[in-house]
Amino acid sequence: MLGAFANAFRTPDLRRKLLFVLLIITVFRLGSQVPAPGVNVANVQSCLDDVQNQGVYSLINLFSGGALLQLTIFALGIMPYITASIILQLLVVVIPRLEALKKEGQSGQTKITQYTRYLTLGLALLQATGIVALARSGNLLQGCEESLLHDDGTSTFLVMVITMTAGTAVIMWLGELITEHGIGNGMSLLIFTQVIATFPASMWQVQKSQGWWVFGIVMLIGLVIIAAVIFIEQAQRRIPVQYARRMVGRKMFGGSSTYIPLKVNQAGIIPVIFASSLLYLPAMAVQFNANSGSAWVSWVNRYFVSGTHPIYMATFFLLIVFFTYFYVSITFNPTEVADNMKKYGGFIPGIRAGKPTEDYLSYVLSRITLPGSLYLGLISLIPLIALVLINANQNFPFGGTSILIMVGVALDTVKQVESQLQQRNYEGFLR
Known part of the structure; x- marks a missing residue:
């Protein structure tokens, strides 16, 4: 390295x-x-x-x-x-x-x-x-x-x-x-x-509040979480695509094989941002009406401000699962992909072009999105669980949006540096 x-x-x-x-x-x-x-x-x-x-x-x-x-x-x-x-x-x-x-x-x-x-x-x-x-x-x-x-x-x-x-x-x-x-x-x-x-300060806050033993355990758990995130972020389902040969003038085109990469985490960190922003709306409304003393203000303060209540965690998890399916559905269009494949003579082996290809892509995408959404939900709950177990800061470093961003951007940057290094042998x- x-x-x-x-x-x-x-x-x-x-x-x-x-x-x-x-x-x-x-x-x-x-x-x-x-x-x-x-x-x-x-x-x-x-x-x-x-x-x-x-x-x-x-x-x-x-x-x-x-x-x-x-x-x-x-x-x-x-x-x-x-x-x-x-x-x-x-x-x-x-x-x-x-x-x-x-x-x-x-x-x-x-x-x-x-x-x-x-x-x-x-x-x-x-x-x-x-x-x-x-x-x-x-x-x-x-x-x-x-x-x-x-x-x-x-x-x-x-x-x-x-x-x-x-x-x-x-x-x-x-x-x-x-x-x-x-x-x-x-x-x-x-x-x-x-x-x-913010990572060093969050880690040092864990050491100051819990001591060196908990700090060491958190570091070990963090390494396991990073390895798991890298594994899932790199995981993908490759759907093979074959292009038929065709004559254009005197030249032969096509006949090549490629694949459509469908990532397990196709949505990235967007569902986490959507869910977090949506859950912040009632808490923000309460902050502007902190002195009203109404029933709904105390209800929101009890369930949707601290982040430690099971109702908050369950709502956060379900919102992430929902927004994962929602975002994947608007960013990956099986109909458009199937039409483009048919236009250029491509087909999935064993699947007819057109509507059968569209249905197959939708089927695979819906099945692969489920583990991706559960993965995002579990990773995002790690800071909230740490807040309950060890009274850590809500911006607990090994989990949630922070770890997804750090691993995702680091992997992408390393790949780009790698590609430029490979050009120079x-x-x-x-x-």
């Missing part, structure tokens, strides 16, 4: 790309530590020391690398872009104009990317407004009685909102720079950076 890294840095263009990625990540992390104008840094740090990060913004704070609760210029992190990308993926299915753009190829994808940027800025503006409003009212950090801002005036409010929105635009630009001039997908690497930024990372 060390030799492979040495070979990667001995290649001039690959070394330049890797150093460029490291430079952008450094700038990104520095921006995540610079407070927004008007923030009382001393009071914020004092409140962070007293308040555990178990609020309704834990998911957004995870994607911001802890920058959200510190109210920095990159407080929103990559979350607005993730939300905008998911929304555009869903709209492509229901809006014919966007579906036509997707089929146009590179030019259409460029327009969809531009729409994603505009939607990202709109969502960032809304999120920044809500977060600054909570900070000004004192509800951002539950249990904190100190003022988080130097001034509660409208001018400070507007400056902070504009600064955080501009920070999101800068993050998008940095991600595109990595994609264009570096290695791997820029946005994915920035998400990876923000997630691992190096042994590379993977064997």
Whole structure:
């Protein structure tokens, strides 16, 4: 492994790309530590020391690398872009104009990317407004009685909102720079950076609260979880496809064999984000009505805020299973795949082209999605179970969204480095 890294840095263009990625990540992390104008840094740090990060913004704070609760210029992190990308993926299915753009190829994808940027800025503006409003009212950090801002005036409010929105635009630009001039997908690497930024603190919190023995056991369990996640993320069902030979003029085309890879986790981490966001809505509504004292506020506080109640866990698990099936159904269209195969003379051995192929693909996809959805649900419940068993932080590092992002992005980046190393006859990372 060390030799492979040495070979990667001995290649001039690959070394330049890797150093460029490291430079952008450094700038990104520095921006995540610079407070927004008007923030009382001393009071914020004092409140962070007293308040555990178990609020309704834990998911957004995870994607911001802890920058959200510190109210920095990159407080929103990559979350607005993730939300905008998911929304555009869903709209492509229901809006014919966007579906036509997707089929146009590179030019259409460029327009969809531009729409994603505009939607990202709109969502960032809304999120920044809500977060600054909570900070000004004192509800951002539950249990904190100190003022988080130097001034509660409208001018400070507007400056902070504009600064955080501009920070999101800068993050998008940095991600595109990595994609264009570096290695791997820029946005994915920035998400990876923000997630691992909170990893050491979460692990050290386990050691401080539970001691070295529990810390060691957690590390061993974490290694097992990582190995299991890698195994499932790499698992796929390969459906063989044979293309018939055909004459075009005087040349013979076709006759090749390939396969359709159907991953066990076809949906990635999207169902976890959907389910988490949906469960945060009642908790967020309660936070805005914390002093109302109504029955529904106490009911939500009892079952859907702490995350330790069995009803919360069961609801979270069932939502993940539902959204896994939902997202796979809109991202993989068996009808479209079957029509394209028939158009180019492809067929699955033993299955007739057309409707039988569509039915077969739907059958296989529904069967393989079941273990994938159960896997996502179980992995996502690990932080909640750890919260009950060892009183760990709700952002427990070995499980949930964090471990899925870390393993997924790391595997993808290693594969891309490996492919470039293989072009230069190096042994590379993977064997």
